[in-house]
Amino acid sequence: MPAEFADTNIVIYAVSAGPKAAAARTILRRGPTISVQVLNETLNILRKKRQLDWPEIEQRLGQLRSLLPVVDLTTRTHELGLQLARRYGLSVYDAMIAAAAVEAGCTVLWSEDMQDGMLVAGQLTIRNPFA
Numbered sequence: 001m002p003a004e005f006a007d008t009n010i011v012i013y014a015v016s017a018g019p020k021a022a023a024a025r026t027i028l029r030r031g032p033t034i035s036v037q038v039l040n041e042t043l044n045i046l047r048k049k050r051q052l053d054w055p056e057i058e059q060r061l062g063q064l065r066s067l068l069p070v071v072d073l074t075t076r077t078h079e080l081g082l083q084l085a086r087r088y089g090l091s092v093y094d095a096m097i098a099a100a101a102v103e104a105g106c107t108v109l110w111s112e113d114m115q116d117g118m119l120v121a122g123q124l125t126i127r128n129p130f131a
Contacts, residue, residue, distance in 0.1 A: 004032035005101035006068075007094075007111035008041040010129070015060065020112075023129045027110050033069045035077075035100035037093070071104045080121075088120060098124060 006027055011034065013024035039061055046052045046060065064070075077099045084102075085095035094114055101109045102121045109126050116128035 003104065003106040004030060004108045004110060005097075005104060005106040005124075006032040006034050006038065007097050007109065007113060008038045008045070009112045010110050011038060011042050011064065012045055013112075020130050027129060028068070031068060032110065033071060033101070033104045033106055034064065035071045035097065035104075036073050037096055037100065039064065039070065041093075069104075071100050073100065074103075077103055084120060088118065090114065098126075 004027070010024045010027055010032075013020040014028045016024075042064070043057055043061060046057045052060075073096070077096065080102060081092070081096040081099035084090055084098050085092055088095070088098075090098060091113075094111070097111070098109060098114070098120050102124050107123055107125060109120070109124055110129055111126055112128050112130055114126045114128075116126060116131045118126040120126065
């Protein structure tokens, strides 16, 4: 099975009750890699949009960290992300997610935010599970 990486929107949908929740949960059950950026973006959404309290947020982030491999962000990730943003026209944040996935050796990046089917850096295919 290809090494998979999940974008923040997949994590958020997985903890939601909406129509995309089932597909997102299926992806997370497979144990994709995420990055510290995904954790940070998830924290921001849970706090600002969902208005959860700190203990609830910390519990959910702890669950994610215990269930999924998490890669750190490094200067190298940042530099690769800049290259990917320029080359593929990705937003800075999407490029940093893609860079973390490339550095983790992933071949599939699950994301609703990027172009479905796009091949990045010759190894990473963007897949929209809701398309």
